[in-house]
Amino acid sequence: MSGYQPYSYGGGFQPPPFPVVRLRGLPFNCTDIDIFKFFAGLDIVDVLLVNKNGRFSGEAFVLFAGSMQVDFALQRDRQNMGRRYVEVFRCKRQDYYHAVAAEVNYEGIYDNDFHGSPPSRGKRYNDKDQMEYTEILKMRGLPFSVKKPEIVEFFGDFKIMEDRIHIACRPDGKATGEAYVEFASVEEAKRAMSKDKMTIGSRYVELFPSTPDEARRAESRSRQ
Numbered sequence: 001m002s003g004y005q006p007y008s009y010g011g012g013f014q015p016p017p018f019p020v021v022r023l024r025g026l027p028f029n030c031t032d033i034d035i036f037k038f039f040a041g042l043d044i045v046d047v048l049l050v051n052k053n054g055r056f057s058g059e060a061f062v063l064f065a066g067s068m069q070v071d072f073a074l075q076r077d078r079q080n081m082g083r084r085y086v087e088v089f090r091c092k093r094q095d096y097y098h099a100v101a102a103e104v105n106y107e108g109i110y111d112n113d114f115h116g117s118p119p120s121r122g123k124r125y126n127d128k129d130q131m132e133y134t135e136i137l138k139m140r141g142l143p144f145s146v147k148k149p150e151i152v153e154f155f156g157d158f159k160i161m162e163d164r165i166h167i168a169c170r171p172d173g174k175a176t177g178e179a180y181v182e183f184a185s186v187e188e189a190k191r192a193m194s195k196d197k198m199t200i201g202s203r204y205v206e207l208f209p210s211t212p213d214e215a216r217r218a219e220s221r222s223r224q
Helices: 032-038 067-074 093-106 148-154 186-195 212-223
Strands: 020-024 044-052 055-064 079-081 084-090 136-140 165-169 175-182 198-200 203-209
Touching: 020 067, 020 093, 032 044, 032 079, 044 093, 044 175, 055 067, 055 093, 067 084, 136 186, 136 212, 148 165, 148 198, 165 212, 175 212, 186 203
Parallel strands: none
Antiparallel strands: 020 055, 020 084, 044 055, 079 084, 136 175, 136 203, 165 175, 198 203
């Protein structure tokens, strides 16, 4: 019996691929807002600009709400952003997570472990419990309509106050799908990682160790 099997590689049913694309050739003054404009009309969950040695590399990863959005995004391959044409292509879930882990490393979370030298690719893609924690966790993949009381409820077993939650927004006021939550202690933040990949509404939410600096930067971007 032959049924439709989306993106099947070599027989057997394959689930749709992870809905992420990679961009290459971006202008060096590019911001996540430029990428939202480039993909106007599509449902973006996350934008990750890739830095190398503290400088923007001209590459980015864009996570969409579903695989159909990726199909539309790929149609914008080689369209222009400013004077540069941008390549848009598929990539693997692991590539995106490696980039996330590398960004966390650059922001200093791994510094105590590695004394400032970047870890190997394999080491970067480490278990989250190997990272150094602060009292702040970053939430990623939130519904865009999420409100602070829903985040308090999500962390129901942990005592967090609404004024210790920052929901990240773009300058136009729309939510980015990320939030930063401050816990009473580092130990409390570590225990709260037990909620990683739990759901709010229909979305599963990822948790990452963060830093006060990263949370402050997100808050200042939201105010611009």
